[in-house]
Amino acid sequence: MCGINGIIGLASTEEASKVLDAMNGAIAHRGPDDCGSFVVPGIAMGQRRLSIIDLSNAGHQPMLSSDGNLVLVFNGEIYNYRELKQELNNYPYRTQTDTEVILAAWQKWGRECVHHFNGMFAFAIWDRAQNEIFLFRDRLGIKPLYFYQKEQCLLFSSEVRGLLSSGLVQRKLNKAALADYLRYQAVHAPDTMILGVKMLLPGHYISIIKGKMAMASYWSPEMNYSRQTEGKSYEMIKHDVHDLLQKAVARRMVADVPFGAFLSGGIDSSAVVGLMSQVAKHRVKTFSVTFEEEAYSEARYAAAIAKKFNTEHTEIKLSPDDFLELIPSALQAMDHPSGDGPNTYVVSKVTKEAGITMALSGLGGDELFAGYDVFKRMTVLHQYQWFSTLPLSLRRVAGRSLKALKPSVASSKLNELLSMPSWKLSNTYPITRQVLPDDYLLQLTGRASLEDNRVQQILEESFKLQEQNDTKLPLLSQVSAAEIGTYMQNTLLRDTDQMSMAHALEVRVPFLDFELVEYVLGVPDKYKYPTSPKKLLTDALGSLLPMEIINRPKMGFTLPWQKWMKQELYSLADEKIKSLGNRGILNSEELHLLWHRFLAGDAAVTWSRVWSLVVLENWVEQNDLKA
Structure with missing residues (x-):
């Protein structure tokens, strides 16, 4: 897990080096273990490394192929790299990294190598002999990749702030994306809130061949869902789902650093922890953020799962005031505006402070198994x-x-x-x-x-x-597919990446293993309709989870935002609403009326409708954007 940057088309190596250093510095939080750059006329590639696999200096990036022809920067993990390494055994490996396996795969298969990868990734690779450059993003959009094109120059980065730090991107608000943000508290890829800055779509790649840039899709839910369920009984489908999920969890437990799992005590996180416990050689480390107030706390459910699977459980108890104190830091960490995010920031912070560098999450279970x-x-x-x-x-x-x-x-x-x-x-x-x-x-x-x-x-x-x-x-x-392509990819995954990487914590998501996703998308509705919570998933898990967990009320983080914004966060919210009203992008009178309707307790104005506007103004100020 890392952060990558690049500049293509800038002839001056001196200017490219300066710009690349600034971009690497802007995303240093993503990779505190190492920093590298590769600069020649027309090509500059940089990386910040968070060491997860092969912690030695051999994993330094940008990484060159054994013959020096390929140059690669890579963010993410290839979970099946060991199997691929055995298949690609003619390559003269010098490291134990998954990064080098990408180089070996590219030498054999070229751009088709991506079809062999099971993982989360964003990478850029330059073939020096052919003078061809490719940028890839994983199938489900777990890892981000932003880009900006200016004349003959293309910049790319793992974060928006990486592009902004280049000095080559105009800091101008994308007014066309504003309606999207106001509708959904997020901007959907490929657009962003900054004019000209785009996000590479999941399952897509950019190629630059003979100076011509093109974009193409290599995977989509509509084209790649499985037909394997046709003619199968429910018992057979349950068996397949269990097997695929178990393999997905096992793949994501390969790491050379301390790791654990987020455990809320809900179905998804409990399933991940239960399956981890079946294959782990040591006690699984689990982490729960709990609250003293019973109305907000999931502590008893998480504790029940921790006891059942004999995990090394850490319960991090916070008061709402503790959480409240972290909100300014969470806003500061936000790379792209989102109506959500502080929850992930807090969980990631306390998990990292507990000595964990990688954690598994239950994200994706609701989208895949009809949990909403x-x-x-x-x-x-x-x-x-x-x-x-x-x-x-x-x-x-x-x-x-x-x-x-x-x-x-x-x-x-x-x-x-x-x-x-x-x-x-x-x-x-x-x-x-x-x-x-x-x-x-x-x-x-x-x-x-x-x-x-x-x-x-x-x-x-x-x-x-x-x-x-x-x-x-x-x-x-x-x-x-709608949930995956909208809310999950553009809110949940983006928030997970930006808020966890703010603490240099890698989060892995077994439910988004593409083989599992393809299979479940092909399952007929009659086997998946949630007559009970996430019926297909819980049936496939058999007796793994107790009924207390399966039938528990769905909670998530329930916090007193309504109260906070009228009391403890009032000054912050009021200041941002007034400032946003002065920008000329919204009707100031209507904006202030919305704020006062919320303060007056209007049932039609929930806290989230106002908070997203507070977040937007804070982010615009922080990045010095002009309307």
């Missing part, structure tokens, strides 16, 4: 599609009446649904995930119109791809 309420909602809306055939005028009257009689977030969304011309997934799903409705955003932005809904675009692109290739995911898998 949205899966049931989308199923119901699909079943009642006939309702959208009723006269639109009648439905609109009903929606407005409901919204007026009982103002709330739920009634506002139902009003939008009733106003939809049809209830196909690409129309209904974006509304269920939207934070601020479009009719209100027109008032807040003072615009006559808004950019097209990016989440809707992502779903429509997905359905178009399925139609073109005569494939069709099951309904629940379509929702999974």
Whole structure:
């Protein structure tokens, strides 16, 4: 796990070295163990290293192939590197790293080598003989890769701040991405909040051949879901899921540093810990952040799992005030604005301080095994599609009446649904995930119109791809693909990366093993519908988890944000709201009205709707962006 930077097309090696040093310095927190650079006319590549596999100096990057032809910078882990190393046994290895296996694989397979990798990665490789450059990002988007093109120059980095530190990127707010952020508290790739800065899409790569840049996809859920479940019984599918998940966990336990697992006591983290315990040679180290207040704490569930699997458990007890004190640091660590993130920052901080450099997480379980309420909602809306055939005028009257009689977030969304011309997934799903409705955003932005809904675009692109290739995911898998391609990749994974790497902590996610993902996406709905919480997953695990964990209420971090923003965080929030209102990008009067409605206890204005605006202004100030 590391951070990578690069500059392509800058002829002056002196200028490139200076710029690369600044970029490496900006992401030093990602890799405190080593720093390296490679600079020749037209190519500059740099890396900050967090040593996980082969801790010796032999793992230094940029790494050159044995013949000196290939130059590589790499962020992430290739979990099956040992198997690949045995297959590629003609290469003269000099290290025990997975990095060198990428070089060996490239020598044999070229760009097709990526299909052989099981891991999380973002890497850039230069073939000196062919003068070809490639930038790759992993299938599920676990590791980030940002880029910026200016005339004949291309810059890339693991973080936005790496690009900004170059001095070559204009610090200008991307106003076109603002509606996306206001809708979903995140900006969906490939866009970012900075004009001209893009994020390479998951499962994609950039090639620069003979000076021409091109972008292509090498993997997508729609094209790569498995057909292996066809004709299989439920018992066989459960067996396959258990086997794939067990292998995914085992692959992610290879490391040369102390590691453990996040343990909340929920189904996903408990499953990871239980499977780790079955294959570990030593007691698994587990970490839980708990609270003294019973309403916020998952301590008893985590303790029950720790006892069942005899883990070396560390319970880190925080008061809400302890958490509150860390919020300014969490905001400072934010590389790209997000309505979420402080929770991951706190968990990562205390885990790293406990001596852990790598941790496994249960992230992805909800998206893959229908763990969110949205899966049931989308199923119901699909079943009642006939309702959208009723006269639109009648439905609109009903929606407005409901919204007026009982103002709330739920009634506002139902009003939008009733106003939809049809209830196909690409129309209904974006509304269920939207934070601020479009009719209100027109008032807040003072615009006559808004950019097209990016989440809707992502779903429509997905359905178009399925139609073109005569494939069709099951309904629940379509929702999974929507969750993966929107909320998970652009909020959860981005937050996990930026907040864990702020503490030089690597987080691995077994549920996003691509072989497991491909298989589960192909499972028929009848085997996956959550008649009980994450039914297919819990059934596949058999007696691994106690019923107390399976049937427990879903909590996550439940913190008194509503109270904090009216009391302890009031000064911070009030200052940022006023400052944001003065930027000229939002309707200042409407913005302040929203803030005061929240302070007055308006049920239609939840804390998260205001907090994302506080975060946005803090990030814009921190990065000195101009409107």
